[in-house]
Amino acid sequence: MKGIIFAFLGGACITLQGVANARISQDIGTWQAATLTQLTGFLMSLFILLWVRDGKREQFTKVKPMYLFGGAFGAIIIFSEVTAIQQVGVTFTISALLIAQLGLTFLIDIRGWFGVVKQHMKFPQFVGIGMMIAGVIIMKF
Missing domain, CATH: 1.10.287 (Helix Hairpins)
Incomplete structure (x- = not known):
């Protein structure tokens, strides 16, 4: 049950983020909106990491290098979603x-x-x- 609740929460946040980013991009530009979103996402993740403290720094070295690019997809996701929302x-x-x-x-x-x-x-x-x-x-x- 907990997994389904998190899935719905994530889905709602994807939608809210897309709408907010589309609005922001109208004011400052799409790549600027993506940059701002990635930055605020990083800061929020860092805050949660520091608050929860559920891992060890040594675990970062165990991640396969190709998986470290997963966050870079965020910029493409944001740009694509914002552009699509504005068009369709x-x-x-x-x-x-x-x-x-x-x-x-x-x-x-x-x-x-x-x-x-x-x-x-x-x-x-x-x-x-x-x-x-x-x-x-x-x-x-």
């Missing part, structure tokens, strides 16, 4: 974003990429993604 609106952007996430996570699960345990997807999962895609297409037209 919030609802369609978030719907398309979720389908893209599901599609890629499906591949990651099926192929076992990034050290993830391979999952065997069944027909209902394929139908579910198909229905989501159909829903977005219907919503757009």
Whole structure:
């Protein structure tokens, strides 16, 4: 149950962040909004890290170097989301974003990429993604 609550919280924050960034980018520019968002995200994460203190600095050295670039995707995410919101609106952007996430996570699960345990997807999962895609297409037209 706790995982589902965090998933909903994360989803709500993605939407709120996208809308806020789109508004900020109208005033200062898209890359400036991405920079500001990344900076405030870093500061918030640092504050939480210092407050919670649930890890050790030595653990940073155990991370594979290629995974350290994960945060860099944030700049591309913000730029893409802001641009999409300004061009097609919030609802369609978030719907398309979720389908893209599901599609890629499906591949990651099926192929076992990034050290993830391979999952065997069944027909209902394929139908579910198909229905989501159909829903977005219907919503757009």
